[in-house]
Amino acid sequence: MGISERKEREKAERKILIMRCAKELILQHGVEKVSMIEIAEKAELSKATLYLYFPGKEALFEEICNEAAVRFLEYFRKRLDAEKSSIKAIQIFWLCYLELFGESEDMIIIFKMKNYISPGFPFLQQELKKQPSADSFVALLLMIKTMLEKGIEEGFFDPSIDMGETAGIIISLFSYIVENAARLPKETRQSLSIIGEMRSVFEIILRGIAREGIDRSVLKLPGIGEINQR
Amino acid sequence: MGISERKEREKAERKILIMRCAKELILQHGVEKVSMIEIAEKAELSKATLYLYFPGKEALFEEICNEAAVRFLEYFRKRLDAEKSSIKAIQIFWLCYLELFGESEDMIIIFKMKNYISPGFPFLQQELKKQPSADSFVALLLMIKTMLEKGIEEGFFDPSIDMGETAGIIISLFSYIVENAARLPKETRQSLSIIGEMRSVFEIILRGIAREGIDRSVLKLPGIGEINQR
Amino acid sequence: MGISERKEREKAERKILIMRCAKELILQHGVEKVSMIEIAEKAELSKATLYLYFPGKEALFEEICNEAAVRFLEYFRKRLDAEKSSIKAIQIFWLCYLELFGESEDMIIIFKMKNYISPGFPFLQQELKKQPSADSFVALLLMIKTMLEKGIEEGFFDPSIDMGETAGIIISLFSYIVENAARLPKETRQSLSIIGEMRSVFEIILRGIAREGIDRSVLKLPGIGEINQR
Amino acid sequence: MGISERKEREKAERKILIMRCAKELILQHGVEKVSMIEIAEKAELSKATLYLYFPGKEALFEEICNEAAVRFLEYFRKRLDAEKSSIKAIQIFWLCYLELFGESEDMIIIFKMKNYISPGFPFLQQELKKQPSADSFVALLLMIKTMLEKGIEEGFFDPSIDMGETAGIIISLFSYIVENAARLPKETRQSLSIIGEMRSVFEIILRGIAREGIDRSVLKLPGIGEINQR
DNA sequence: AATGAATGAGATTTCATTCAT
DNA sequence: GATGAATGAAATCTCATTCAT
Numbered sequence: 001m002g003i004s005e006r007k008e009r010e011k012a013e014r015k016i017l018i019m020r021c022a023k024e025l026i027l028q029h030g031v032e033k034v035s036m037i038e039i040a041e042k043a044e045l046s047k048a049t050l051y052l053y054f055p056g057k058e059a060l061f062e063e064i065c066n067e068a069a070v071r072f073l074e075y076f077r078k079r080l081d082a083e084k085s086s087i088k089a090i091q092i093f094w095l096c097y098l099e100l101f102g103e104s105e106d107m108i109i110i111f112k113m114k115n116y117i118s119p120g121f122p123f124l125q126q127e128l129k130k131q132p133s134a135d136s137f138v139a140l141l142l143m144i145k146t147m148l149e150k151g152i153e154e155g156f157f158d159p160s161i162d163m164g165e166t167a168g169i170i171i172s173l174f175s176y177i178v179e180n181a182a183r184l185p186k187e188t189r190q191s192l193s194i195i196g197e198m199r200s201v202f203e204i205i206l207r208g209i210a211r212e213g214i215d216r217s218v219l220k221l222p223g224i225g226e227i228n229q230r
Numbered sequence: 231m232g233i234s235e236r237k238e239r240e241k242a243e244r245k246i247l248i249m250r251c252a253k254e255l256i257l258q259h260g261v262e263k264v265s266m267i268e269i270a271e272k273a274e275l276s277k278a279t280l281y282l283y284f285p286g287k288e289a290l291f292e293e294i295c296n297e298a299a300v301r302f303l304e305y306f307r308k309r310l311d312a313e314k315s316s317i318k319a320i321q322i323f324w325l326c327y328l329e330l331f332g333e334s335e336d337m338i339i340i341f342k343m344k345n346y347i348s349p350g351f352p353f354l355q356q357e358l359k360k361q362p363s364a365d366s367f368v369a370l371l372l373m374i375k376t377m378l379e380k381g382i383e384e385g386f387f388d389p390s391i392d393m394g395e396t397a398g399i400i401i402s403l404f405s406y407i408v409e410n411a412a413r414l415p416k417e418t419r420q421s422l423s424i425i426g427e428m429r430s431v432f433e434i435i436l437r438g439i440a441r442e443g444i445d446r447s448v449l450k451l452p453g454i455g456e457i458n459q460r
Numbered sequence: 461m462g463i464s465e466r467k468e469r470e471k472a473e474r475k476i477l478i479m480r481c482a483k484e485l486i487l488q489h490g491v492e493k494v495s496m497i498e499i500a501e502k503a504e505l506s507k508a509t510l511y512l513y514f515p516g517k518e519a520l521f522e523e524i525c526n527e528a529a530v531r532f533l534e535y536f537r538k539r540l541d542a543e544k545s546s547i548k549a550i551q552i553f554w555l556c557y558l559e560l561f562g563e564s565e566d567m568i569i570i571f572k573m574k575n576y577i578s579p580g581f582p583f584l585q586q587e588l589k590k591q592p593s594a595d596s597f598v599a600l601l602l603m604i605k606t607m608l609e610k611g612i613e614e615g616f617f618d619p620s621i622d623m624g625e626t627a628g629i630i631i632s633l634f635s636y637i638v639e640n641a642a643r644l645p646k647e648t649r650q651s652l653s654i655i656g657e658m659r660s661v662f663e664i665i666l667r668g669i670a671r672e673g674i675d676r677s678v679l680k681l682p683g684i685g686e687i688n689q690r
Numbered sequence: 691m692g693i694s695e696r697k698e699r700e701k702a703e704r705k706i707l708i709m710r711c712a713k714e715l716i717l718q719h720g721v722e723k724v725s726m727i728e729i730a731e732k733a734e735l736s737k738a739t740l741y742l743y744f745p746g747k748e749a750l751f752e753e754i755c756n757e758a759a760v761r762f763l764e765y766f767r768k769r770l771d772a773e774k775s776s777i778k779a780i781q782i783f784w785l786c787y788l789e790l791f792g793e794s795e796d797m798i799i800i801f802k803m804k805n806y807i808s809p810g811f812p813f814l815q816q817e818l819k820k821q822p823s824a825d826s827f828v829a830l831l832l833m834i835k836t837m838l839e840k841g842i843e844e845g846f847f848d849p850s851i852d853m854g855e856t857a858g859i860i861i862s863l864f865s866y867i868v869e870n871a872a873r874l875p876k877e878t879r880q881s882l883s884i885i886g887e888m889r890s891v892f893e894i895i896l897r898g899i900a901r902e903g904i905d906r907s908v909l910k911l912p913g914i915g916e917i918n919q920r
Numbered sequence: 921a922a923t924g925a926a927t928g929a930g931a932t933t934t935c936a937t938t939c940a941t
Numbered sequence: 942g943a944t945g946a947a948t949g950a951a952a953t954c955t956c957a958t959t960c961a962t
Contacts (some may be wrong), residue, residue, distance in 0.1 A: 009942095032262060036936060046944045048938080057936065162430065169431050171404045172397070200392070201399050208438030212446060233962090237924075244925090265952060276927045281954070471921095491724060496957060506923040508959080517957065589859045622890065629863070629891050660852070661859050668898030672906060693941090697945075705944090725931060736948045738934080747932070 015053050018043050019064050023109055031116040031207070054153030068106040069136030073143065086151035088217060093147065094202060094221045097174070098195060108138075111178040139166050148209070154216070155164060159208050166209055173201050199223065238409050245283050248273050250439060251384050253339055261291070261346040285418070294345030297383055298336040299366030303373065306430050316381035317448060323377065324432060324451045328425060331408070340370075341405040351401075378439070402432050429453065475513050478503050479524050482567050491521070491576040525573030526568040529596030533603065535560060546611035547678060553607065553664060554681045558655060561638070570600075571635040601627050608669070616678070618671050624668055633661050659683065705743050708733050708867040709754050713799055721751070721806040755803030759826030763833065765790060777908060778842035783837065784892060784911045787883060791868070800830075800864040817917050838899070846908070847899050856899055863891050889913065 025034045034059055040047045054060035056101055074132040076096045080089055101107040144167035151157040177198050199221050206219040246305055251272040255264045284290035306326045311317055322368055323396050331337040344351060351367050352407045371394075378393035387393070429451050434451040475622055481661055483504040484611060485494045498505045514520035536556045561567040601624075609621035617623070637658050659681050666679040712731040715724045726747055730737045744750035766786045770779055791797040804827055831854075838853040846854070867888050889911050896909040 035934085047936085048944050048946095049942085051937075052942070161434070165427055165430055168427075168436065169403065169434065173403060175404050176402045197395060200395055204391075204396070204399065204438035205434060206438070208436070209432030210437075216442060241924085266954085267952075277953085278927055278929095278955080279925075282925070287953070495955085500810060507957085508923050509921085511958075512921070591929095621894070625887055625890055626894065628887075629894065632866045633859070633863060636866050660855055664851075664856070664859065664898030665894060668894035668896070668899070676902060701945085726933085727931080737932085738948055738950095739946075741933070741948070 008040055018050060019067065020052055020065055022060060026112060027108060031112050061113060062101065062117055065110060065117055066136045068109040069140060071106055072100055072110060075140055086147050086154050087156055089147050091222055108178050111175040114175060141171060144170055156211065158211050158212060161209050170205060177201065236382055245299055248283055252290060252294055256342055257335060257338060261342055291343060292347060294339060295347060295365050297393055298339040299370060302326065302330055303369055314376050316384050318344060319377050321337060321452055338408050341408040344376065344405060373400060386444060388441050391439050398437060407431065470668060478513055479527065482520060482524055482672055486572060487565055487568060491572050521573055522577055524594045525577055528569040529600060532556070532560055532570060533596070533599055544605050547616055548616050549607050551682055568638050572639040574635060601631060606631055616671065616674060617669050621669050630665060637661065646668060692804055708740060712750060716796060716802055717795060721802055731830055751803060752807060754799060755807060756826050758799040759830060762786065762790055763801060763829055776790060776837050776844050777846055779837050781912055798868050801810055801868040831861060834860055846901065848901050851899050854862060860895060867891065
């Protein structure tokens with residue numbers, strides 16, 4: 001029992017090692033340009049060994065992506081409190097995003113991979129069904145949608161707007177900005193301007209879906225200063 | 231005289247044929263996956279012949295992209311009237327977009343190619359300078375920015391918003407949706423839902439950048455019905 | 461009659477034009493790297509036209525080579541006087557070589573082409589018979605051999621030496637130096653050092669084949685100064 | 691332990707196999723005309739496999755060349771004795787040359803490759819610096835130069851002659867003859883006449899650079915007969 | 921007579937994947 | 942379980958030569 005457990009643990013560790021190396025390379029060079037040999041070399045394994053842990057390149061990438069998405073969702077859920085208002089939830093969502101974007105770079109991985117694996121998502125959901133790996137994307141989408149719909153109930157957002165669609169827009173924009181930001185060196189990426197830009201976009205969207213007459217100052221997202229205070 | 235003219239015309243037609251075949255393949259499989267041999271086969275030419283018309287793959291793709299962008303800009307400028315209000319101009323912009331999106335698929339090409347040639351644009355403009363081929367993207371960005379700034383002057387939009395950034399957001403979103411939409415079969419793509427979705431996005435943005443208190447009905451974009459009436 | 465003559469003349473002129481262009485390119489880039497299209501462009505003709513005048517690349521090159529060799533032989537024969545001593549003849553040979561090397565670059569063409577067409581010559585004369593184009597090389601070889609043998613008769617050279625072989629050595633060395641020199645820009649090529657080097661080589665050979673006891677000062681070749689005085 | 695050693699040996703053998711096949715093809719068709727696919731076919735490997743052993747065509751060729759040059763230099767150094775006179779050293783040099791020319795064909799490879807990699811060498815040494823692969827050629831040149839200069843000190847050779855230049859001449863001639871000889875079938879190549887010819891050339895040069903009055907019989911090189919007796 | 925257009929054959933190189941050990 | 946070695950398939954690009962007009 002002890003032995004088989006250890007073996008299993010070791011196997012899991014190897015898998016994580018491979019995924020971590022792949023992630024680093026993806027962050028450096030972009031998804032398309034990462035090759036199996038590079039990953040193998042970085043992990044100090046042989047190419048053939050990768051195939052013991054993953055049936056192929058595609059599967060490896062999908063798993064990387066899923067894992068990051070699941071982590072984000074958990075991270076967010078942990079910080080979320082059912083009683084909080086939708087606006088508050090959105091602000092927390094934003095903070096989680098910022099943190100994982102800057103620190104673990106998980107957001108970059110998520111969106112880079114999303115664009116590679118399910119480039120049509122969230123707009124082409126019918127195609128999605130063929131790729132079970134996209135489950136976590138769907139979960140993300142639903143979470144945002146739920147928040148936004150709660151915002152309608154609470155009177156912040158315009159009830160005539162389709163929040164499934166809006167959730168898609170938000171994911172798209174974040175995805176797009178992330179894809180761009182990922183090309184910058186890490187220091188630049190964490191600079192105020194990039195994060196400021198993402199905030200602008202998000203705020204414009206929030207204002208765009210708000211009910212007429214809502215006080216816009218409520219829709220403001222926390223800035224960098226407020227993040228550190230948190 | 232007549233002969234040389236005809237030859238020239240034929241040569242131009244061949245060039246167009248190649249570009250058309252390349253465009254179709256790009257629309258079908260995405261830019262990255264299109265190879266010179268595929269284009270050659272589709273055009274019923276030999277690989278070598280392509281190189282008579284274009285110095286290389288890169289150049290072929292750039293020309294496809296530029297041509298589409300120039301066409302869109304001209305198409306739009308022809309319909310634009312200097313005296314019209316910024317809101318009207320934006321509506322016309324939207325109509326032009328819709329038409330070229332649905333009919334000639336030029337918008338799809340533009341944005342697909344943009345993502346291939348200048349993936350960072352519009353957010354990483356410093357990288358842009360290395361690629362002179364991106365001139366037409368810049369022109370597009372500037373045109374949108376100008377419209378939005380005119381909207382500030384006319385009192386529609388919030389003067390505290392950076393319209394260069396907003397123009398970038400709009401391009402990004404259009405680019406993103408287009409990239410997605412392009413994966414659908416043509417019929418689906420022209421369906422109400424996709425176009426409706428694009429309209430929603432654009433309208434949300436417009437509302438998001440509008441001054442507080444502006445009558446939102448002014449910011450509405452023409453729907454499918456109105457297009458055909460036009 | 462007048463017309464057909466003119467036509468023939470024009471045809472010959474075209475041929476010469478093509479050959480001249482090819483020669484210039486060979487001088488610039490080396491034989492292997494010259495392509496038919498380059499020659500055609502330089503001659504402001506189409507590739508296809510070249511094939512009207514020459515059955516193929518090979519034949520074009522052979523003719524260029526032959527023509528240069530014939531010219532050199534004629535040039536030399538005109539300056540040669542049957543009564544002159546063999547040493548004097550060799551010195552004139554050397555002067556002719558220098559002049560055509562520096563001015564018309566014919567020597568460069570001859571040897572570059574020789575190495576391309578009949579790389580084995582002068583050592584592999586049995587293979588040569590398959591290439592009738594090498595006639596002029598043979599003529600050159602024989603001329604040198606004749607001079608050297610006359611030198612034996614006149615008591616300058618060692619009668620135990622095979623002068624056919626020696627003639628081959630001389631051609632080889634000249635060929636080799638020319639091949640090297642041709643890679644230099646024209647100005648450098650005509651500099652004292654290259655010509656000086658060729659002279660050294662030739663003098664060493666002459667001393668090497670001289671009879672023992674011969675006054676070596678007789679074997680000196682004219683230097684640059686003497687050339688211009690001539 | 692034994693296993694990894696065997697694997698390493700096998701890998702080295704494969705590398706040697708590839709190089710041997712490449713060498714044979716070079717000997718048969720000349721450097722320019724040998725392609726990676728031909729080498730692969732001859733070695734009964736796939737094209738891709740070659741790239742496991744060599745980063746590219748260039749590198750493969752350079753390694754072939756270097757290896758042959760290094761072997762020759764070692765072969766010669768082993769037979770050389772510091773106390774021996776320069777004339778003796780030259781005779782040993784000649785014997786080494788003959789042996790490696792006839793048996794392993796290394797000399798052919800060296801000079802064929804030299805003409806491909808550093809065609810200007812030894813006359814265009816300024817171009818050489820760009821090609822670090824030419825180190826072994828330089829070493830060869832220096833070795834000959836040193837021998838010749840020792841010959842001046844010992845009173846055999848004319849002190850007014852530039853021995854750097856002369857070393858260049860010798861390399862050129864050997865290179866030239868080798869290039870020619872390599873086109874012959876192996877049996878012919880090893881025949882008396884070719885080797886006799888090379889000997890003649892070398893002897894002529896030695897006589898040409900000898901001091902006046904030196905007994906020419908000292909400058910004789912061992913003939914075929916003497917080689918086998920050795 | 922001249923040529924624009926086309927092409928077949930071939931070159932180098934890359935990479936995901938397989939398999940014997 | 943791990944891997945070194947091998948490879949098939951594909952990509953981009955070049956060039957001498959041919960042929961219809």
